[in-house]
Amino acid sequence: MGPRALMPRAIVTVGAVVGTLLVAATECALAQGAEKITIRFTWKLKGEYAPLFVALDKGYYKAEGLDVDLAEGSGAQTVLKLLASGNEKFGYGPAVSAAQAVSQGLPVKVVALYQTKAPMGVISFPDVALKAPKDLEGKRLAISVGETFGDMLVPFCRINNVDISKIQQIQMDASARTTQFLTRKIDVMSVYLSNEWPQIEKRAGVKFNLLRVSDFGLNLLGASMIVSNAIAEQSPETVRKLLRATAQGYRDAIADPKAAAATMAKYMKVPEEPDVLERQVEATVVSTNAPAGKPLGWQESADWQANLTLLKETGGIAELKPLATYYSNDYLK
Amino acid sequence: MDAQSAGPAAGVPIGIAGVAKSYRTARGGEVEALAEINLAIAAGEFVSVVGPSGCGKSTLMMLISGLIPATSGMITVGSRPVKGAVGNVAIVFQRDVLLDWRTVLANVLLPVEIKKLDPVVHRQKARDLLRSVGLAEFEDKYPGELSGGMRQRVAICRALVQDPGLLLMDEPFGALDALTREQMNLDLQRMWLRDRNTVLFITHSIEEAVLLSDRVVVMSSRPGRVADIVVNDLPRPRGAHTRSEPRFVEHVERIRRHFLALGVLSET
Amino acid sequence: MTTLAAAPPSSPTRITAWIGRNGPVLAIVAIIFAAWEAAVVALRVPDYILPSPSAIAAKIAGSWQLLMVNAFVTLEEILLGFALSVAVAIPLAIAVVYSRIFERVAFPFMVSLQTIPKVALAPILVMWLGYGIMPKVMVAFLISFFPIVINSVIGMRSAEKEMIYLVQSMGASELTTFLKIRLPKALPSIFGGLKVGMGQAVVGATVGEFIAAERGLGYLQLISQVRLDTPLLFAAVVVLSALGVLLFNAVVLVERIALPWSRVATEIAE
Secondary structure (H helix, E strand, C coil), X not given: CCHHHHHHHHHHHHHHHHHHHHHHHHHHHHHHCCEEXXXXXXXXXXXXXXXXXXXXXXXXXXXXXXXXXXXXXXXXXXXXXXXXXXXXXXXXXXXXXXXXXXXXXXXXXXXXXXXXXCCEEEEXXXXXXXXXXXXXXXXXXXXXXXXXXXXXXXXXXXXXXXXXXXXXXXXXXXXXXXXXXXCCCCCEEEEEXXXXXXXXXXXXCCCCEEEEHHHHCCCCCCEEEEEEHHHHHHCHHHHHHHHHHHHHHXXXXXXXXXXXXXXXXXXXXXXXXXXXHHHHHHHHHCXXXXXXXXXXXXXXXXXXXXXXXXXXXXCCCCXXXXXHHHECCHHHC | CCCCCCCCCCCCCEEEEEEEEEEECCCCCEEEEEEEEEEEECCCCEEEEECCCCCCHHHHHHHHHCCCCCCEEEEEECCEECXXXXXXXXXXXXXXXXXXXXXXXXXXCHHHHHHCCCHHHHHHHHHHHHHHCCCHHHCCCCHHHCCHHHHHXXXXXXXXXXXXXXXXXXXXXXXXXXXXXXXXXXXXXXXXXXXXXXXXXXXXXHHHHHHHCCEEEEECCCCECEEEEEECCCCCCCCHHHHHCHHHHHHHHHHHHHHHHHCCCCCC | CCCCCCCCCCCCCHHHHHHHHHHHHHHHHHHHHHHHHHXXXXXXXXCCXXXXXXXXXXXXXXXXXXXHHHHHHHHHHHHHHHHHXXXXXXXXXXXXXXXXXXXXXXXXXXXXXXXXXXXXXXXXXXXXXXXXXXXXXXXXXXXXXXHHHHXXXXXXXXXXXXXXXXXXXXXXXXXXXXXXXXXXXXXXHHHHHHHHHHHHHHHHHHHHXXXXXXXXXXXXXXXXXXXXXXXXXXXXXXXXXXXXXXXXXXXXXXXXXXXXXXXXXXXXXX
C-alpha cells in the first residue's frame, strides 16, 4: 500500500482518537458535578437492602448530588476493616458488628440505625414444638462462628429462665446449617427474618414454627449505616445527604414493600425468587426504626447502652468505650 | 583464533610438561588425580590413552582442553600455553549431548553459530560431513529420532565442522553396541585420514586403541601416571583384517601385560 | 499356502479411531450419570441436597448467559494472575540458578509463602487492596507462581555438564550458554510448571472470589450456597471445571507448538 493511500486512513484514525478523548473528557467534566460514592454492604444482596435500591432507582441520591454505587461485600469483619483503612467510605450492615469493631479501636462509627430490634428468630419444623423459649430445652440447636443468636444464647436463656445446659448446642460451619436443618439433623436454628427465613421456607415448601427473639426480650441493634471517622470529619455534608436520601428510600419501601422488592429485583444480577424477595423486604420494613418526631434512623443512647452491656456480658467486646465513639446522630439533623 | 578456512585442517602439537592435578574433597582432604605427566604429541598424530577407571585419563583430557586448570605444570596447545578454554579444540564425549530441540543439521552447525564462523561455507561443510557418515537424509530430523550410533556420528560431525586443530575424544563409542562400534572405528579413521587433525582418543578398549592410533599411552591407576607408551606403526588404512595381524596382537598383548602387572586385570 | 483376502481391509477412519480410544471412558461416564439420575429420582433426594444430572444440565442451559458472563470475569482474573506469575517466576528462577546467595535468601521466603494457606491470606489482601480485581489476581498469582519457579529452576539446572563443557570449549559466553543451552533445555520443565501453575491460578481466582467478589464463578458458587440453589452451585462448578480443562489444554497446545521435538519423540514411542 503506497503512502498516498495511507493518508486518509491516518487522518481517520487520528480523528477517531481525538474524538474519543474529547467525549471522554466531556463526560468526566459532566460527572464532576455529582460526587461518586460506594456503599459497601456487609453481605450479598438480599431484600434487606431494598430501601437503598429504591432510593437509587427513584433518583433520591442523584437529587442530593450523589452518584451512588451499591456494592456487595463478603462479611462484616472485612468491610469494617476496609472502612478503617480508608479503602471504603460507607458501609451498611449490622450495628452489633460495628460495635465490636469500635471496641477493638477501629475508627468507625454508626451514623444511622435502621433497626432497633433486629428481625431475628428461631425456627423448627411443624412437628417440633416451639412456642416459647422454654421449648428450646432438649432440642439440638445449630451454633456457628459469628452467628449472632449463638453469641447471645446465654443472656437469652437468662432473660427467659431457660436452662441452657438442657439445650444441645451443635457447632457447625455457617454453610452447613441449612442442609443440616432440612435433613433433620438439628431441630432448631436461628435465622434472619429479612434474609434466610423466606428462602428456606420456599426451598423446603414448609411453613416453619417461628420464635421471634425480640418478642422475648432480646433486642439487638440491626441494620445500620457505618462510616469511617475520617469521612465523617472531612465531608459531613455528604454523610447528611446520603442519610437523607436513604431515609426517603426507606419511607417509600415502608409504604409499598412489594414495589420496593420489584425495584430491587432489577438490580440483582443473580435473580432471587420474587415472592422470597418480597417477604424479605416486608420483614425488613416492618421493624424499621422511625421514631415519631425524629429523623428516620435516630439512635437512642438507652438502646446502645443495653446492647453494649449485652455484648460485654457475652464476651463479644472486651472493653467498653465512651458511647460517643460508637454512634452519632449529628448527620441525621 | 585460527583462520576460518573450510579446507583440510592442520593438526596442532601438544606439549604436556610436569602436569599434575589434585582435587579438594568435601571433607577437606586432597585427592591426587594425576601425578606428574610428561607427554609430547606431534601435529596430526593420533594418540590413544588407555587405563583403568579412575586413572585420570578424562581429567587429562579436560586439562588439555583448558576447561579445568592444572594444579602444577604447563600444557601447550599449538605452542601456546593453555589458559582457560582453548579455541581450536573440539570435544566428543561418551554421551553425544546433542541438543534435542535442534535438527541434526542445526546441531552440527552449533559451533559455527557460537564461534561466528562463515555460515554459508560451513553449512555446506556440515552437509558434506553428514553425507560422509551416511546421514544425509536425516538433516532435518530431530535427535530423538536417531539411534545411538547415528547420534554419535552427528556429534563427530559437529566436532569436525569447526576444523579443529585438536580433537579430544573421551570414550566416544563406549555407549554403543560392539558392531556399531567397529563401524564407527572405521568411519573415524576415514575422516582422520582425510583431515589429519591431532587426535587424543581415550578408551577402555585395548583393541580399539591399537586399531586406531599411532601411539598408545598406557596409564596406571590413581594417581595416574604414564606407565608405558607403545609405538604403533601398523600400516594404514587399517581395517577388519588388521586385527588378525601378528603385530597387532603383539601390541595388544604388551598393553594387557601392563594391566596384569598393575593388578587391573587378574587371571586368578 | 495362505489365501489372499479379496481386498485389503480398509484402515479405520479417524472417527472410529477416536471412538476406540475414548469409548471406554465415555461409556463409564454415561453409566455414572445414569446411575446418579436414577438414584436421585428413586430416593427422592431434594435438589438442594444433590441435584440430578438433568437438573444441573437444565440449569446450565437456563442460566447460560449468567454463567458465561461470570465465567469471563473469572477467566480475566485467572489470566492476569497467571501472566503475573510467569513474569515474576521466570526471572526469579534465573536469579536462583545464577546466584547462590540469592537462592539462599529467596528460597525460604518462597517456601513459606507457598505453605501459608491462601484462604488465610486472602482476607488480608482484600483489606489492603479493596474489592476490585486485584485481590483475586494476587491470590491467583501467589498460588501459581511457586510451581513455575521450582520447575523452571530444575529445568535450567538440567543441562548435562558435558553440554556446558562443550559450548564453553567453543568459547561461548555465559549469556550464550544460557540462551542456547540452558533455556531451551529448561523448556519442557518450564511447561510442566506452567501446566501446574495454570491449574493453581484457577483455584486461586476462585478462592479470591469467595473472599471478595461481586462477580465471577466463585461468587456464583457462594451466592447459590447462600440461596440454597444447589443446581446453580453445581452448574457453576461444572463451568469452572470446563474452564480449567480448557486452559490446561491451551497450555498443552502452546507446548506442542513451542517444542515440536517432544511430539516427535512421543510419536516414535507410540
